Amino acid sequence: MTETVQTSLTTAVWRSVRGRCPNCGKGRLLHKYLKVHPTCASCGEELHHQRADDFPAYLVVAIVGHIVMPLLLWVEIRFQPDYWVHMAIWLPLTLFLALVLLPIVKGGIIALQWHIGMHGFETSKRARIARL
Numbered sequence: 001m002t003e004t005v006q007t008s009l010t011t012a013v014w015r016s017v018r019g020r021c022p023n024c025g026k027g028r029l030l031h032k033y034l035k036v037h038p039t040c041a042s043c044g045e046e047l048h049h050q051r052a053d054d055f056p057a058y059l060v061v062a063i064v065g066h067i068v069m070p071l072l073l074w075v076e077i078r079f080q081p082d083y084w085v086h087m088a089i090w091l092p093l094t095l096f097l098a099l100v101l102l103p104i105v106k107g108g109i110i111a112l113q114w115h116i117g118m119h120g121f122e123t124s125k126r127a128r129i130a131r132l
């Protein structure tokens, strides 16, 4: 478990947005799309302490909204297509972006909680600091 000693926030977030354990980067973080593994299969880090709750969904709504709305407005102003064209473009794009971003954002939030030592991750953080 020497990986835990010098794991920076950037490294932990990078590992988790790719769906890996923030501690070792080897074990899988999520299964069944958004379910978090209780412990890492590779290093044994307890991951069930995460409390991401609805925060990933809020962030994804904000991110997707900031991507889709300017594009939608630009297309409307520039081309003024029929509404069915808007529906055919923006609904699938919005759904696709939301579904792709949800596990990525959830991983990042879990890594942030893990690194800061929020909730039950506090014990893990103390153990990491003690090994320094």
Ligand SMILES: [Zn+2]
Pocket: 021, 022, 023, 024, 025, 026, 027, 040, 041, 042, 043, 044, 045
């Ligand atoms: Zn791990």
